[in-house]
Amino acid sequence: MQIKQSHLVALAILGGVLLLFVVGGVVGALTKKPEAKTEAKPQAIMVTTRLIEPELRPGAIVLRGRTEAARTVIVRAETAGPVAAVPAAEGSFVRKGAILCRVSIDARQASLDQARANLKSRQLQKQASERLAAQGYRSQTQVLQDQANLDSAQAGVRQAEVLLEQVNIRAPFSGVFDRREAEVGTYLAPGGACGTMLELDPLVIVADLAESQIGKVRVGETASAVLTTGEVLNGRIRFVARDADPQTRTYRVEVIVSNPSSRARSGLSADVRIATPVSAAHRLPSSALVLGSDGRQGVRHIVGAGQVAFTPIEILEQGPDGVWVSGLEGPVNLIIAGQSFVNEGQTVRVRAETAAAPAPAVAVAPVKAASQ
Incomplete structure (x- = not known):
């Protein structure tokens, strides 16, 4: 089959166009200059700090406690x-x-009357015996026997009086008759419960003291307690346990306080404050507290040229204006914003807090966050 000349011309033109495109692409690729690769350097995290100076304050141990009756008796x-x-x-x-x-008297009154009548008879018999002995008609032995009978009759009267008095179940001390266990008609055997008595004046406030604080507390030291009702009670430590609770490893402390008219009840929660000698401490914002890598509570602060350090602390007292802590030494450049996003030993940019406008929270660079 013969190919027409027009077709050959068209194929030649198409081949030339394709060759032109191929050659142009290769030449362009060879002549194109490679773009310079740039790497963004990570920017150091910025934190806000506040200089905290140590302050002298009256020492105190603050514990969570509860009120208890001085005596509870069934x-x-x-x-x-x-x-x-x-x-x-x-x-x-x-x-x-x-x-x-x-308790119902039953025959107890009759038994007492019988014992008194027997005593009267023995008294008369003793008097007659003494008269007869004086006249020589009765021996001294018989007089002594009559005296023994009289003593026995007197003991019988006392016994009957005690049995009769035992029907009255009386309060062993002044206090609150908190709970009655028996009603009219209830049969009580010996040892049966009538009710529960509480002695609320004085009142005892009980708290649990940690092992690290046990050496700071002594019997006789002053203490105070703020009840959940808002009432403030002052007293002294009357007891510090020598043996720790096997479950919590804490020591029981009892504070005895005056409670006129038994106003405060047993079982109320209380914040117990035990006075200790004056010592240096730091007052920090509670938001600055974090957990270190070992799980201990503490704070992160700046040392040297922007290096983060972690120091464990012990909370002495917590209030609306912050927390008093021990464990820090001297002035501390405390991190108050960004402390949760840095690690110990990391270098950061530091911005000091200004009194005019507290530093807002700073956006953090995309780095791995540290555990609090």
Whole structure:
């Protein structure tokens, strides 16, 4: 088959165009200059700092505690019988010796009357025996026997009086009859509970002291407590445990305080403040506290030329204006913004806090965040 001349011309033109494109692409690739590669240098994190000076303050240990009654006694029956009366109102203040519950007298009064009659008979017999002995009609042995019978009758009267008095279950001390366990008609065996008595004046405030603080507390030192009701009570330490709780490794501390009219109740939460000698401490914003890599609580601060350091601290007292801590020495350039995004030993840019306008939170460069 013969190819037309026009077709050959078209193919030649197409081949020339394609060759032109190929040659132009190769030449352009060879003559193009490579672009310079630039790498952005990571920018150091900026933190805001505040210079914290140590201050002398009256030492104090602040603990979380609770109020307890000085004495808690379940008052029990000494004799058996049904309850005949409950004169004391539940929750009322009663004086020592007041009747809380009264057991039915039953035959106890009759037994006392019988013992008194027997005593009267023995007294008359003793008097007659002495007269007869004076006249020579009775021996001294018989007189002594009559005296022994009289002594026995007197003991019988005392026993009957005690048994009769035991029907009255009385308050062992002045306090609050907090809970009644028996009602009229309840049968009480010996040892059966009538109710619970609380002694709330004085009042005891109990707290748990850490091992690190046990050497700072002594019996007789002053202490105060702020109850959840807002009431402030002042007193002294009356007891510091010698043996730690096996579960919490803390020591029980008891503070005895005056509680007129038993206003404060047992079981209230309290912030206990125990006075200790004057010492140097730092007052920090609570937001500056962080956790170190070992899990201890502390603060991050600047040392040298912008290097981050971590120092563990112990909180002495916490309030609305910050926390008092120990463990820091001298002036500290404390990081108050950005402390959660830096690590110990890292170099940062530092901006000191100004009194006119506190530094806002600074945007952080895309680096790996440190654990608090």
